[in-house]
Amino acid sequence: MTLSNYMNRKELLGFVILAVVIFLVLPLALDTFRLNLFGKYLTYAFVAIGLALCWGAGGILSLGQGIFFGLGGYCMAMFLKLEASTPENTSIQSTPGIPDFMDWNQLTELPVWWQPFYSLGFTMLAVVMVPVVFAFIIGFxxxxxxxxGVYFAIITQAFAAILTILIIGQQGYTGGVNGITDLRTLMGWDIRTDEAKNILYFVNGVLLFAVLFVAQFVRKSKLGRLLIAMRDQEDRVRFSGYNVANFKIFIFCLGAAFAGIGGAMFTLQVGFMSPTLVGIVPSIEMVIFCAVGGRLSILGAVYGALLVNLAKTTFSEGFPELWLLGLGGLFIAVVMAFPNGLAGLWSEKVEPWIEKTLKKTKVAEAPGPNKAPAE
Amino acid sequence: MSERFILSVEDLTVSFDGFKAVDDLSFYVEPNECRVIIGPNGAGKTTVLDLICGRTKATGGTVKFKGMNLLDMREDQIVHAGVGRKFQTPSVYEDLSVFENLELSYPKGHGVFGAVFFKQDQAVKDRIQEIAETIFLTDQLDEKAAYLSHGQKQWLEIGMLLIQDPELLMLDEPVAGMSVAERKKTAELLNRIIQDRSVIVIEHDMGFVADIATRVTVLHRGELLSEGSMDHVQNDPKVVEVYLGH
Incomplete structure (x- = not known):
């Protein structure tokens, strides 16, 4: 794949603008508290990018992406919790050295499956692999x-509900409804300081771009075109000699991997992980971020996550009861009025306007064959 | 015995909730033969093609293609074995360009990772160009398939099959819904592409059938009514009775 196949000029411009927004505009314009908040919004963008591939390109609507976001987040939280639960820190417990919620629930030793999370290497692998394995099982x-179609969407939603219930029910092993809280350091580095929050914001931004590059690569590969083909004419793809199920499983697992990374970055930046981020409501919200941004566009997904969350924070402070209705209304409005979301508005309205304006100024400035170089 | 035939369909039966859409059907296709299946509506013609290509699961019987039992295989495996299928309504990828439609049908990079790292090399481009010329769509290569006319979509789907280069090609009413001019062009196209391969065609246009058929199979209510040359079936009183009319 040559470079121009990978990304055309317009797409490159979009990537550059987003990079400027994330790495320059936001850090310069916001204080640490607000920047951290935007960092949190951007962790949802990981999920929305995965949804743009699964749902937008491939037509596979998952209402359970919170599962993968949560699994990634919990893996990270388990590591951080173990690091925070040193015998010195937990000396007042009846069993020092295990996470506090285990002690409260009369556990006297660390469960075997928590043991590997002492290792950062294992944890980083698990952040990606646990969601992928889970997605593979569901997908397969x-x-x-x-x-x-709808059946798949409902089943993923059921999985999200089941996982939430499981986490809440197994309080001694998972921290229950409170989640895993009071996370302090990463390999001895305090993640609660302003400096750490700033650094984590940038780490998050870099990872987001890594995910965007992978997503762009997939979108521009033959697999990307196959996804669109599957959405339009699944049977035809099958009778062109493709095993459609394998492709769906792959893209679903890829979306899960993205979501897992987002979840881990959420835990690091916000400092806790809880079942409220796993269940049905957050999963549907994630679909709305993607829809508002424009489900066909991976960059749109990032803006969708940013803007809807910004609106959520702003409005839910003032009108906590009305917010959910507003969110639902927004979703309906997007689907009815501009089905391609913000990205659609941009390419249908803003871009033609810019081109027109540019042409006018060009003609005024330099009449003659002074055209921009062709692609 | 089996080597004489590229496709042997024996005692093929499918029943939908007790209704036998295809009932104990047997027929054999020789290499390079063009077999046309005719019959009144609801005779089970399309269902027979669906059964051969794995779209519908049979309740009984066998379908052998070059010694392989197709009834045990998945759709994509049947395609890789060398069976191509065109649907009755043109099914092309409307959101993709003509070029991309053909590219996806090119018989390479069919695994997940094969598709991620598939390269459009010169051989692929040349082949697509060649097919585009055959199906009269050279000028439309970069156009979205959604903007093609009905006839052009039918040609595109035929092109998507040609690029697979199947040994057995199955076409379901390839000239239905076409204008007279398009129909003539399609007949010419089909006459060219049915050389060097076996073909099963479902068609109602008797003039067209007489033009291309090696042998004709007549179905009625899921059963074989008559089989033989065009002359033979046209003069078969049973066929005249149920299908051709007096």
Whole structure:
């Protein structure tokens, strides 16, 4: 794949603008508290990018992306919690050295499956692999049986509900409804300081771009075109000799991997992980971020996550009861009025206007064959 | 015995909730033969193609293609074995360009990672160009398939099959809904591409059938009514009775 196949000029411009926004405009314009808040919004963008591939390109609507966001986040939280639960820090517990919520729930030793999370290397692998394995199991079970469309969406939603109930029910092992809280250091580095929050924001930004580059690569590969083909004519793809289920499983797992990374960055920046980020409501919200941004556009997904969350923070402070209605209304409005979201508005309205304006000034400035170089 | 035929369909049966859409059907296709299946609406013609290509699962019987039992295989495996299928309504990828439609049908990079790292090399481009010329769409290569006319979409789908280079090509009413001019062009196209391969065609246009058929199979209510040359079936009183009319 040559460079121009990978990204055309317009897309490159979009990437550059987003990079300027994330790495320059926001850090310069905001104080640490607000920047950290935007860092949190951007962790949802990881999920929205995955949804743009699964749902926008491939037509696979998952209402359970919170599962993968949560699994990634919990893996990270387990590591941080173990580091925070040194015997000195927990000396007042009846069993020092285990996480506080385990002690409260009369556990006297660390469960075996928590043990590997002492290792940062294992944790980083688990942040990606646990969601991927989970997505593979769901995807394999559903897609090889040709479950799709609404049925798939409902089943993923059910999984999100089941996982939430499981986490809340197994309080001694998971921290229950409170989640895993009071996280302090990463390899001895205090993540609660302003400096750490600033650094984590940039780490998050870099990871987001890494994910964007992978997503762009997939979108521009033959697999990206196959996804669109599957969305339009699944049977035809099958009779062109493709095993459609494998492709769906792959893209679903990729979306899960993205979501897992987002979840881990959420835990690091916000300092806790809880079942409220796993269940049905957050999963649907994530779909709305993607829809508002424009489900066909990976960059739009990032803006969607940013803007909807900004609106959520702003409005829910003032009108906490009305916010959910507002969010629902927004979703309906987007679907009815501009189905391609912000990205659609941009390419249908703003871009033609810019081109027109540019042409006018060009003509005024330099009449003659002074055209921009062709692609 | 089996080597004489590229495709052997024996005792093929499918029943939908007790209704037998195809009932104990047997027929054999020889290499390079053009077999046309005719019959009144609801005779089970399309269902027979669906059964051969794996879209519908049979309740009984066997379908052997070059010694392989197709009934045990998945759709994509059947395609890789060398069976191509064109649907009745043109099914092309409307959101993709003509070029991309053909590219996806090119028989390479069919695994997940093969598709991620698939390269459009010169051989691929040349082949697509060649097919585009055959199906009269050279000027439309960069156009979205959604903007093609009905006839052009049918040609595009035929092109998508050609690029797979199947040994057995199955076409479901390839000239239905076409204008007279398009129909003539399509007949010419089909006559060219049915050389060097076996073809099964479903068609109602008897003039067209007489033009291309090696042999004709007549179906009625899921059963074989008559089989033989065009002359033979046209003069078969049973066929005249149920299908051709007096």
């Amino acid at each position: 079970a559903m897609f090889t049986r040709r479950v799709g």
